[in-house]
Amino acid sequence: MDGFPEKVLLATDGSAGAALALRAAADLCAGAGSELHVVHVLRTFEPVPSLEGGPAADAPPRTREARELLSGEVAAAASAVGGEVEGHLREGRPEEEICALARELGAGLIVVGRRGLGTVERLVTGSVSEGVVGLAPCPVLVVKGGREAWPPSRVVVGDDTSEEARRAGELAADIAPLLGATLQLVRAFPVIVGVSGAARLAEDAAAPLRVALGRHEVSLLARxxxxxxxxxxxxxxxxxxxxxxxxxxxxxxxxxEGPALVAVGRRGLGGLDRLRLGSVSTRVLRAAPGPVLVCPG
Structure with a gap:
């Protein structure tokens, strides 16, 4: 990855969570000079006319409402960015349509909001953001935590030696200066030290831990x-x-100073890593107090 993405896709549904995502996408695109696209997905099986099609009055009521919502979001985004923003109206399953459009546009980053105040919102909006993270061909920034969470003053990168973690660190390093935020690399490792023989002394048992810790520190410093x-x-x-x-x-x-932006890889390279790291990214996405950046391999 070489520099902040040239194209960013913002997914919106007109909610408060989407408004925070719009703010985040606009901040990043304005700072990097990137092209911003906005997509709204209509959950219906009715044919959806193009934005350049006939007058809204000719469309079904739900389609007219969707077009009006998208038009307002595009106008708000253009005002925030200070330039042109292109809107896209799609029909179908939101996570699938968002990711399909990202591929078509060649977007390098998807930005989506995440709600979750009530049970229904957790099922609907949470599943969409997690679905996008799981299907996306590019990194996804899930913006959450309320107004105090954006812009973050710190960016924390979870590094586990994988290629996905390396990509997360690179994009995080491109994002941090745009926000005036500091960057920190963090590596966690479970300590499982096998000690054979009841007579082993405590200091002898701790030696493998010290060696492992030193290796992790050297590796992380290289990153x-x-x-x-x-x-x-x-x-x-x-x-x-x-x-x-x-x-x-x-x-x-x-x-x-408010919650940090946490950047992680989506999953690891091997079978065991895929299970372990996939659960890590999901847990972080669900439980982090602020925005989360997830990068695929």
């Missing part, structure tokens, strides 16, 4: 050095013992 050119400084690194999602969520809540 940090690779990002210096994008940031203009070397990001902080932190290696902590514990389960990955719990560690990342704890770091995201530190600092007392």
């Amino acid at each position: 940090a050095r690779a990002l210096e050119g994008r940031l203009g400084y070397r990001p902080r690194v932190s290696v902590r013992e514990g389960e990955a999602a719990s560690v990342l969520l704890a770091v995201a809540r530190e600092g007392g």
Whole structure:
């Protein structure tokens, strides 16, 4: 990945969560000079006319409402960006249509809001954002946490040595300067030290832990050095013992300056990693107090 994406796709449904996502997408596109597209997906099996088609009065009522909603979102986005914004009206399953359009446009980032105040909202909106993350051909920024969560003052990258984590770190390093945010790389590892023999001394049992910790620190410092050119400084690194999602969520809540943007890879390379890291990204997406950036491989 070389620099912030040239095209960004914002998915909107006119909700408060979508309004926060619009704000985030506009901030990033304005700062990077990127092209912004806005999509609204109509959940219906009725044929949907194109935006350039006949007058709205000729369309079915739900379609007219969808076109009016999209028109208002496009106008708001154009005002926030200070330039032209293209709108797209689609029909079908939102997560599928959003990802299909991202492929058609060659978008390098999808931005979507996430609600979840009530049970119904959790089922509907939460499933859409998670569905987009699971299907997307490009990184997805899920904006959540309310007005105080954007823009974040910190970006926390969960690094696990995978290619997806490397991509997450690179995009996070492109995003942080646009927001005036600091960047931190975090690696978590569960400590499972097998000690054979009841007579082993405690200091001997701790030796493998110290070696593993040192290796993780060296590896993470190498990742940090690779990002210096994008940031203009070397990001902080932190290696902590514990389960990955719990560690990342704890770091995201530190600092007392509002929740951080957490960046993670979608899943790992091998079968076991895919199961382990997939659950990590899902847990972070659901439980993080602020926005989450998820990168595919």
